[in-house]
Amino acid sequence: MKKRKLPVLIIRTVFIGFLALVFLLPTVLTISNSFMSQAEISANYGVVFGTAAEGAYMAERVNLKLIPDLVTFQQYGTVLVQTPEYLELFWRSVILVVPIVLVQIFVASLAAYSFTRWRPKRKEIIFFTYIIIMLMPFQVTLVPNYLMAQTLNLIDRYWAILLPGFVAPFSVFLLTKFMRRIPISYIEAAKLDGAGEWQIFTRIAIPLCKGALYAVAILVFIDYWNMVEQPLIMLSDRSMYPLSVFLSQINQAEIGVAFAVATFYMVPSLFLFLHGEEHLIQGITYSGGIKG
Amino acid sequence: MKQKIAKLNQRLGGALYSGAFIGPSFVGVMIFFIIPFFVVGYYALIDSPVGQNFVGLQNFSRVLGNHAFQTATGHTLLFTAIAVPGAVLLALGLAVLLEQKIPLKSQFRTFFLSPMMVPVASIVLIWEVLFHQNGAINDTLANIASATGWFSYDRAAGEWIDWFTSPFAQVPIIILFLWRNLGYNMILFMAALNNIPKDLLEVADMEGAGRFYVFRKIKLRFLSPTILFVFILSIINSFRVFREVYLLTGSHPYGRLYMLQHYMNNMFDNLDYQSLAAAAIIMALFMVALIGLLFVIEHRYGKDVEG
Numbered sequence: 153m154k155k156r157k158l159p160v161l162i163i164r165t166v167f168i169g170f171l172a173l174v175f176l177l178p179t180v181l182t183i184s185n186s187f188m189s190q191a192e193i194s195a196n197y198g199v200v201f202g203t204a205a206e207g208a209y210m211a212e213r214v215n216l217k218l219i220p221d222l223v224t225f226q227q228y229g230t231v232l233v234q235t236p237e238y239l240e241l242f243w244r245s246v247i248l249v250v251p252i253v254l255v256q257i258f259v260a261s262l263a264a265y266s267f268t269r270w271r272p273k274r275k276e277i278i279f280f281t282y283i284i285i286m287l288m289p290f291q292v293t294l295v296p297n298y299l300m301a302q303t304l305n306l307i308d309r310y311w312a313i314l315l316p317g318f319v320a321p322f323s324v325f326l327l328t329k330f331m332r333r334i335p336i337s338y339i340e341a342a343k344l345d346g347a348g349e350w351q352i353f354t355r356i357a358i359p360l361c362k363g364a365l366y367a368v369a370i371l372v373f374i375d376y377w378n379m380v381e382q383p384l385i386m387l388s389d390r391s392m393y394p395l396s397v398f399l400s401q402i403n404q405a406e407i408g409v410a411f412a413v414a415t416f417y418m419v420p421s422l423f424l425f426l427h428g429e430e431h432l433i434q435g436i437t438y439s440g441g442i443k444g
Numbered sequence: 445m446k447q448k449i450a451k452l453n454q455r456l457g458g459a460l461y462s463g464a465f466i467g468p469s470f471v472g473v474m475i476f477f478i479i480p481f482f483v484v485g486y487y488a489l490i491d492s493p494v495g496q497n498f499v500g501l502q503n504f505s506r507v508l509g510n511h512a513f514q515t516a517t518g519h520t521l522l523f524t525a526i527a528v529p530g531a532v533l534l535a536l537g538l539a540v541l542l543e544q545k546i547p548l549k550s551q552f553r554t555f556f557l558s559p560m561m562v563p564v565a566s567i568v569l570i571w572e573v574l575f576h577q578n579g580a581i582n583d584t585l586a587n588i589a590s591a592t593g594w595f596s597y598d599r600a601a602g603e604w605i606d607w608f609t610s611p612f613a614q615v616p617i618i619i620l621f622l623w624r625n626l627g628y629n630m631i632l633f634m635a636a637l638n639n640i641p642k643d644l645l646e647v648a649d650m651e652g653a654g655r656f657y658v659f660r661k662i663k664l665r666f667l668s669p670t671i672l673f674v675f676i677l678s679i680i681n682s683f684r685v686f687r688e689v690y691l692l693t694g695s696h697p698y699g700r701l702y703m704l705q706h707y708m709n710n711m712f713d714n715l716d717y718q719s720l721a722a723a724a725i726i727m728a729l730f731m732v733a734l735i736g737l738l739f740v741i742e743h744r745y746g747k748d749v750e751g
Binding site: 161164165167168169171172173175176178179181182197259260262263265266267269270275278280281282283284285287288289290291292293295296297298299300303315316318319321324349353374377378380381385396399400407410411414415417418421422424425426429432433436437439440 | 458459461462463464465466467468469470471472473475476477478479480481483484538541542544545546547548551552553554555556557558559560561562563564565566567568569570573623626627628631632635636670673674676680683684686687690691704705708709712720721724727728731732735739
């Protein structure tokens with residue numbers, strides 16, 4: 153490679169760095185605004201949301217501030233201590249999303265093993281069907297989901313969201329792509345040693361796919377943690393909504409609280425994201441291309 | 445003979461295991477996706493769930509002739525036509541930039557991916573603050589205007605655009621779409637760039653090929669399957685942007701933000717299952733055609749590149 157000149161490098165780095173910061177900005181804004189006092193928030197955004205209390209100071213122009221004038225946990229106090237409903241809503245999200253992630257990955261790794269080990273022509277057709285379902289927009293898949301939930305009498309119950317989530321084909325697709333990279337010789341060697349299929353699955357396939365399982369778990373978690381459509385359609389009882397839906401409805405009235413709840417809500421994704429970033433990137437990489 | 449039996453046994457055993465492992469997933473997919481999808485197909489062909497008279501393609505022609513459906517389709521196509529090429533080209537650009545030797549590379553990569561984990565609701569809040577008529581974007585534009593004098597953008601004179609109800613209503617949504625999806629696409633492109641055989645690039649370098657030439661003749665050729673994949677993926681994701689639009693502007697947004705998804709969502713609320721079913725089938729057929737096309741092309745190009 154030719155040597156690059158230093159100024160070019162600097163310009164390039166500054167340019168990319170600037171873009172990267174723009175991408176990060178909404179995340180940072182959400183977090184930093186959650187540490188502002190209600191008064192500061194309404195002063196900053198009153199002109200947009202019209203929420204400033206009478207007589208209170210309201211800036212004439214909207215004021216995007218990254219650093220609070222005064223760091224306060226007032227909003228968190230409101231969210232976590234004074235209104236325990238938020239904790240309850242958070243918990244509701246947890247009991248919806250965690251089972252979906254765990255069961256979906258379990259069911260999917262079984263299916264992925266089947267797609268990897270036995271590949272007659274007709275199974276490729278099934279695999280293709282899975283890909284099509286995976287790629288369908290919500291507006292298409294939610295209609296069949298809803299019909300079946302209605303038939304099985306699941307409307308207004310969490311099962312209407314849980315059951316389709318358990319069997320959603322996305323992780324089957326991704327895990328199959330990972331598993332098909334396992335050298336066939338590993339499996340054959342295990343077979344020669346007298347291992348049954350279940351043993352090969354638990355002792356070889358699963359351990360070799362650990363990273364992939366983690367990656368899929370993160371992607372599935374982030375996807376369902378943010379769910380909005382499913383609860384809106386499957387649940388008519390507002391008191392059953394998870395925090396992701398509720399969060400989108402508290403916006404305007406209590407904007408200060410909204411930032412604190414959003415930040416609070418972001419913690420699990422943030423943790424998974426930072427903790428498993430390498431796996432996540434590998435997972436995304438493998439999702440490229442639809443051939444098995 | 446004995447061998448044959450053993451072989452048959454093995455095959456049977458294989459089929460048994462194959463079925464057992466895929467069983468839970470397959471049964472679930474059948475129950476929640478495939479079977480009800482055929483029911484949806486049936487609904488699309490009858491007049492009402494009560495009468496159940498077969499009306500042929502009447503529902504389809506009614507939906508296709510419906511003004512709201514046409515408007516919604518037009519807006520969706522407009523959005524897709526702008527947002528999708530943008531998502532492909534900008535992500536490719538980012539990947540090429542990030543592929544070069546720069547400091548803090550992995551930090552930047554993290555930043556570009558960070559939009560993935562922000563809750564939809566707080567994105568909506570931030571976008572509101574940015575693009576509201578009295579929001580930060582207009583404020584900045586006004587500052588630029590008064591500082592440079594290139595154009596006039598005065599709030600008192602009513603020149604500030606109310607983005608979400610203006611003819612530019614799709615602009616904030618396109619930006620939101622790009623902001624949320626570029627990181628993912630960029631990772632896909634970076635992986636593809638990484639897969640280009642290094643010796644090929646070295647040879648080109650030694651032969652004195654220009655950088656643009658190398659990009660065009662070598663990199664683009666190897667990237668083409670990924671470009672296609674990202675293209676289709678972005679189309680699919682462009683249908684998903686509904687969530688944000690819905691939260692920002694409700695079920696009947698102004699003008700250009702009324703998209704197919706709103707149409708379908710409102711069908712749902714009106715319990716108009718026949719139109720909903722027909723619209724879902726139309727959308728599904730469109731997607732299947734798109735995915736089929738991707739498969740065919742990938743098959744061709746994929747062989748070309750790998751072989």
